[in-house]
Amino acid sequence: MHFDVFNGDADGILALVQLRLAQPMHSELITGVKRDISLVKRVDIDTATSVTVLDVSMEKNIEGLNALLAKGISVDYIDHHRPGDIPQAENLSVTIDIDPNTCTSLLVNERLNEQYVYWAIAAAYGDNMTASADTLVAKHGLSSKQAEQLKSFGIYINYNGYGRDVEDLHFAPDQLFKLLVQFDNPFDLINQPDSVYHQLAKAYQEDMAKAKASPVLFDSDILSVVELIDEPWSRRVSGVYGNELANQAPHKAHAVFTLNADDTYTVSLRAPLNNKQGAGDICAQFETGGGRAAAAGINNLPKDQLGKFIDVVAEYYR
Template sequence: MNDHAYDLFNGDADGICALHQLRMAEPREATLVTGVKRDIELLRHLPAGEAADATVLDLCFDRNETGVRRVLDAGGRVHYIDHHAAHNLFEHPRLTSLIDTSKGVCSALLVDQHVGGRFRDWAIVGAFGDNLLGVAGALAQQRGHDEPATACLGRLGLLLNYNAYGETAEDLHLHPRVLYEALHEFESPFDFIDHAPEYGHLAEGYELDRRGLASLRPYRQDDTGELYLLPGEPWARRLAGTLANQRAALYARKSIAVLTSRTDGGYLASVRVAANCTAGADVLCRRYPGGNGRSAAAGVDQLPDSALDGFIADFFLHIKGDHK
């Protein structure tokens, strides 16, 4: 192993599927650096002053600009693939990037483009996990998958994504590094589904967690949106993103916000805006410290208790003011 080689990736379905495709096409030994979905600034974990060879996948460039510059200043190299905000992207002879922030794009699809579609089923899984349901479904149809096979890929994407949500890695059923290493043993997602015990573990955990949603009702709702307040329980933290995605898919003209109580106070917010909103979820979330994301989906890592009422009012004003 190259002691200076690092693969840094978001611990959700998109990040895992992006790295899996890349390393099947371009194998290399590297130290894996990942964490829960909201652990974005992963370059901070690299040793200071080391000329690292870092590949970064599905992590917002703007949140990692300082880390990228630190690697480059030490003589290292950075290869960046992502679909989140990159307003601060700069040119450097040892920085290469494939970044596309367009709607309908995710990191797994960008890697699919990079490797010439060699492992497209995994790109489809990543797209399903990133809630690009129409894009993923169309690609599955192009691949000739029937409805049951497409549903299997969609459920795998959901489970991989569900596993990444938590305040800390202790909330997760499997650490994303462990999950990636298990998944990387399989060239086909269908083989992973059929043979990997990790798949069964996630499926069982998901079904158990879903019981907590049986009596859940929106904290506030109207014709344009729904906002949920979830308790500070591990099951709720694991389901927050899945709930937001599923409600957004069920009500295409409604925006969704899911706020989950943090163990250290405040809330973690997940926001999905409807397609008929002209301003994005990222615009709303960037008004708050630690807020970022994409036009369709964004979040705030730590919303103080004192900001709760203001955020709720802000969310509904945002989606009403930009409703077409």
Template sequence: MDYDIFNGDADGLCALHMLRLHTPAQRTLITGVKRDIELLRHVPAAPGSDLLVLDISLDANAAGLQRLLDGGARVTWFDHHAADCAPQHPQLRLHCDGAPDVCTSILVDRQLNGRYRPWAVAAAFGDNLGAAAQALADSLDLDADRTGALAELGQTLNYNAYGESEADLHIAPAALYQALHAYADPFDFMQTALYRDLHAAYRADCARLQALQPHWQQHGNAVYLLPAAPWARRGSGVLANRLAAAAPQAAFAVVLTRSDGDYLISVRSGQPLARSACSLCQQFPSGGGRKAAAGINRLPAAELPRFLDRFSAYFAPDAARHHAA
């Protein structure tokens, strides 16, 4: 059996969509909420199986990858997260770039020579890579209105992936992929009732974020603490990206209260090469990501003061020389 395995956010959705527009295939889909990245655990080892893996960390799936390669699988992997554990194997084709201005859909766009670039524009906007997205839009001579529409599409698709489980989401990522995959042109997809309803829900949850105040702030950096509510779980990524866009040189953490009382944390670094968000998050179990944006999937409630201390020290103005990535 063959599999398409992808992150359920805008980047993963659009990357798979572009590749399957280029090479149509009906394969088993494996995905989930944005933080559900250890997806290879769902794949049984079988000789001759073919896997396409998109926008999930290889390092977080290293054991599963080795198990599948040892079992005779062929694996093609596109990603922009850490891949330090990548094995040398003749059955693995790895397209990986961890640069802060690259997302998985940009890697796919390069592979396909820009054939489906409007989807890469949307994905890059959704992944909070505004400058890279604008450069791609400029290469297509898109006007401001069409560029803005693609930005909203990417942000809306990305928003739908945030939740503690798929029960928090408006539509499961696999179902969303199947719906948008019927449209080669993103502007046609944006005319559908499904997209209009999803975008309206996105705007409604964004409105609730406006009243939030920082739990902690210092030197322009801030930490926001969100309640254990579905709207907060859905909007946590939007808040993190908006904070980063509003103050590009600052660092932010969005601390989301899980249903069990522990925390899920998203971190954005305004100086990713000097102070990598990933390096901070990797100091805690279940932490990881990339230089500009990373997270901790589960922080015990009692550990929040320790996280705040680490965050404060790590992003303090005089700490840059200690945290080169």
């Protein structure tokens, strides 16, 4: 049996949409909310014959990956996060690029010779790879209206992936994948008045309105920190709101702190868009942190470490 393992955000879902449109295959789906990235260990090693892994860190999944490889199971691993030490095995195919201007869906797009490039563009916009998405828009002659529609769709799909658990989401990521993979072209969904595109658009706009009314904890020329309350809407919007803030003020870093039930913070950090580095290294200094150079997070930051976090960010980007 084949297993598809993928991140529940826009990049992971739309990478798999492209692959399964090009290479239809019955598979078991393993995914979760955006921050649920320790997914490979959930593959049933006794029934798996092959596995595709998309948009989850190899470094965070190395134990599960090694178990699959030791069993002789073929693994195709496509990702854009820091991989750590990559195992050397004949049954492992690796496509990893940690360039801050690429994402897993763009890597799949290259592999498929741009067969489903509109989905890749939506994913790149959703992952805040705006310049890369704009390049593909220009290459394929899309209008500004079409580009804006794909950008919105990618953002909405990405927004849907954030939450403490799947119950926070409007659509479970595996359910959303099954809806999207029925369409070769995202514009077919965009043009349907009652489609998932319009359902997510309405929910996104409602949640973002609440986020924009949230308090700013800290603001300087280097870093801005916004606090969101402990509610499902705030968990859904934390990542996409951070992206929007980054796009509005690309010269500085942005952090969205969402309160958790245990009185800690979930942190979503965006490096300055003009200097897309350091976010992962900064967050990795905290116990539950990690991520990419341009975007990273901390799952449970104690409140008394807020000052330390601000100091670390300020020192890095000074």
